Amino acid sequence: QSVLTQPPSASGTPGQRVTISCSGSSSNIGGNVVNWYQQLPGTAPKLLIYSDNQRPSGVPDRFSGSKSGTSASLAISGLQSEDEADYYCAAWDDSLRGRVFGGGTKLTVL
Amino acid sequence: EVQLVESGGGLVQPGGSLGLSCAASGFTFRSYWMSWVRQAPGKGLEWVANIKEDGSEKHYVDSVKGRFTISRDNAKNSLYLRMNSLRPEDTAVYYCARIETAYGGHPWDYWGQGTLVTVSS
Numbered sequence: 001q002s003v004l005t006q007p008p009s010a011s012g013t014p015g016q017r018v019t020i021s022c023s024g025s026s027s028n029i030g031g032n033v034v035n036w037y038q039q040l041p042g043t044a045p046k047l048l049i050y051s052d053n054q055r056p057s058g059v060p061d062r063f064s065g066s067k068s069g070t071s072a073s074l075a076i077s078g079l080q081s082e083d084e085a086d087y088y089c090a091a092w093d094d095s096l097r098g099r100v101f102g103g104g105t106k107l108t109v110l
Numbered sequence: 111e112v113q114l115v116e117s118g119g120g121l122v123q124p125g126g127s128l129g130l131s132c133a134a135s136g137f138t139f140r141s142y143w144m145s146w147v148r149q150a151p152g153k154g155l156e157w158v159a160n161i162k163e164d165g166s167e168k169h170y171v172d173s174v175k176g177r178f179t180i181s182r183d184n185a186k187n188s189l190y191l192r193m194n195s196l197r198p199e200d201t202a203v204y205y206c207a208r209i210e211t212a213y214g215g216h217p218w219d220y221w222g223q224g225t226l227v228t229v230s231s
Contacts, residue, residue: 033215034215044222045155045218050215088154090217098170
């Protein structure tokens with residue numbers, strides 16, 4: 001069981017906007033920033049969002065992150081077929097003194 | 111171009127040992143914290159261990175403390191993970207990843223392709 005809670009699946013049609021939630025507690029999301037990773041099938045994870053809402057260079061602005069209290073969200077607008085992947089949130093946990101992940105959300109583009 | 115290439119994975123019996131390596135190139139290896147992150151087959155990601163730039167500080171997830179040892183050789187631009195007393199639940203793809211401390215949240219900004227470790231009799 002993961003420390004951070006994500007829905008196991010999400011879906012949308014091309015062009016749609018989808019959001020993926022990540023719920024935690026005061027010891028992780030509530031007190032530390034959240035990073036998001038995208039893992040395309042059969043590949044290594046890739047950094048998508050850091051520090052709650054910052055995009056590394058090369059990541060399209062269709063991807064955005066937000067945070068409120070002990071929950072964070074990843075939004076993908078203008079959904080494309082190549083966005084079909086697993087998405088993971090991650091944060092530092094003050095109680096566990098380590099980095100923790102969500103269980104991952106499998107995004108399907110219908 | 112930043113590259114991280116893991117090696118050393120394979121099949122090992124429960125209770126056995128295995129050593130993983132990660133060869134880094136395309137950046138100043140000695141200037142970065144590094145990590146190992148694993149992913150069990152069909153499962154999510156799990157952080158395993160971190161090591162400071164000069165190797166003076168190391169952190170581990172509780173489930174591997176006392177069994178795994180992270181180390182590095184900055185002269186060889188290499189990261190290592192020594193795994194002892196392996197258990198079936200250690201079966202996973204092990205990724206080497208670079209920590210970018212210039213970014214808030216110190217995310218992993220580059221990952222290797224991973225190496226599979228299978229613990230089974």
